Amino acid sequence: MILIVDDRQENILPLKKILELHRFSVDTAESGEEALKKILKTDYAVVILDVQMPGMDGFEVANAISGFSRARDTSIIFLSAVNTEKKFITQGYTSGGVDYLTKPVDPDILVLKVKTLRRLYEQQRELRATQDSLRKEVDVRKQAQEELAARVQELQAVLSTLPQMAFTVSPDGRIEYVNQHWFRYSADSNVFPQTHEQDAICDEWALALEQGTEFTREVRLKDLITGEFRYHLLRILPIRQQDVLIRWIGTFTDIHPQKLAAELLEQQVELRTNELLLKNAELERTNHELQQFTWVVSHDLKEPLRKIQLLNDTIKERYLKGNEEAVSYLDRSIRSSARMSSLINDLLAYSRLSNPESFQSTNLNTMLDELLLDFDEAISRTKATIVIDELPIIETMPSRMRQIFQNLISNALKFAKDTVPPIIHISAELIDTKDIDGTPSAEGAYCRIVVQDNGIGFDEKFLDRIFVIFQRLHNRSNYEGTGIGLAIAKKNMDKHHGLIWAQSRVDEGTRFILVLPVQQASQPVLSETV
The missing domain is CATH 3.30.450.20 (PAS domain)
Incomplete structure (x- = not known):
């Protein structure tokens, strides 16, 4: 904004019109006192100040303006029609004016000077704002450096401890x-x-x-x-x-002590590992020798048994006809020989569990169809009904899986009620976890197989005994068997990384539950001692 100060309106109006035509905002004052009051309240870029005024003249007003901090960037142009001498012009510059013009004033020159001075005013204001901003930035940086120095000292104090x-x-x-x-x-x-x-x-x-x-x-x-x-x-x-x-x-x-201890531990582990490898090799050799011994002994035992059975049958047919008492004693001897032969066969089967075998994709329905052919005589004799649902194809060791089903079906036929034909139901479903009570899931990673019968059952308080070798829950005179079948089934389920369990009540039948992975590791199971 431009301020025109003159005691005469006829001087103010032409200047005001000229400046307004050039789009300047113009304010006016008719005395020095009025001008000072306005300057205290408003920022002016340029003050056009008449020298000759009653009361305070232009020089006095200029001196007063120079003391105002608000007007430190304001430029003053003196106008005079009377005081045109050099001494007055000099006084005008020394009192704070930036220019001294004599009347009559050339309007174009005045406008150019005002434009220049206003541009200078705006640049000074921008420069001052930039200076203030830089000063604040310097203060912020200084404060940040002080805080950083304090943090560095704090950090060094912590590190020193x-x-x-x-x-x-x-x-x-x-x-x-x-x-x-x-x-x-x-x-x-x-x-x-x-x-x-x-x-x-x-x-x-x-x-x-x-x-x-x-x-x-x-x-x-x-x-x-x-x-x-x-x-x-x-x-x-x-x-x-x-x-x-x-x-x-x-x-x-x-970490020197820990490193030395770790190296010593590694040496001890390596030494112990070597010892275990030697022991394992020795154990495998002993196990192999034990298998060889089992085969030899079983052969030596089975050969005399076959002769005893053959001779007993010959004596019974040729020399004891009509002698019922002698036949009775000889039948008991024949049955004992048969049990001995069965025991030897089961022991041989149990000993073979230590042999390695690979997992294969197995169709359980095909396996059971073939297995049931071995039970034709028993199924016909007992009038048994065997129902097999659609079973999944899973990875198993086929010969061992066949042993499991063989023992479970054999038990179901053996421990049937006297007056009730056996009914055996085999079903399967996929479950999500390796658990007897796992939740069924179409995408489950485990298979739960249930073999259920309607036989004599048993008291579940004996569950911890039925999978132990040579453990029997029933009298041998009533039910044949060696007490090895379920132990073989348990051993084979372990090799399948699975579970086997039973649920039963006396006279209400038995459910054997098998849980095993659908997919097994591709490598064969390593041998182990029996």
Whole structure:
């Protein structure tokens, strides 16, 4: 805004019109006192000031304006029609004016001067605003530097109390600070401790420094006192502020005792592993010899049994006809020989469980169809009904899975009620977990197979006995068997990484539950001792 100060309206109006035509905002005052009051309230870019005025003249007004901080950027142009002498012009400049014009005034010249002075005013205001902004920025930076210095001192105080070697590194890799423990391994605070020749870290540290990533490494440092190399864990972390790397903080932690203990433990583990390998080899050799012994003994036992059975049958047919008492005794001898032969066969089957075998994709329905052919005579004799649902194709060891079903079906036929034909139902479903009560799931990783019968059942308080070899719940005179079948089934389920369990009540039948993975590991199961 432009302020025109003159005591005569006829002088003010032409100047005001001229300036307004050039789009200047113009204000007026008819005395020096009125002008000073307005200047105290409003910012003016230029003041056009008449020299000759009653009361305060233009020079006095200019001197007063120069004392106002609000008007420090305001330019004053003096106008005079009378005081045109050099001394008045000089007084005008010394009292704070930037120009002195005599009347009549050339309008174009006046407008150019006002434009120039207003532009100067605006530039000075912008410059002053920039200066204020820079001053604030300097204050902020100064405060930040002071806070940073305080934090650095606090950090160094913390690092000095650590039991480890601690140090800080500038973003460009120069060591800034080290604590007292540093000097046990380095005589110079600007030089890293000497590392073992096999633990050079220069290249790796240079890469971490370039990428700004954490650096961790085990190194051996030379102790300046003892001269020995001790294991340390070096860890250097980048510290960032507003995503800008400001420094690195590092520590060397002495792990020498732990490292020696770990090496000693590794040696002991290696020694123990070698011992176990030798023992395992010896155990496998012994197991193989035991298998060979079992085969030889079983052959030697079975051959005399076959002769005893053959001779007993011959004596019974040729020499004891009509002698019922002798036939009775001989039948008992024949049955004992048969039980002995069955026991030998079961023991042989149990011993073979230690042999390795591979898993194969198995169609359980096909397997059971073939297996039931072996039970034709028993099924016909007992008038049994066997119902087999659609079973999934899973990975098994076929011969062992056949043993499991063979023993379970044999038991179901054997332990049937006297007056009720056996009914055996075999079903399966996929479940989500390896658990007897797992939740059914179409995409389950495990298969639950249930073999259910309507036989004599048993009291579940004996559940912990039925899968133990030679354990029997029923009298041998009433039910034939060796007490090995369910032990074989349990052993085979273990090799399938599965579970076997039973649910039963006396006179209400039995449910045998099998849970095993749908897919097994591809490698064969290793042999183990029986």
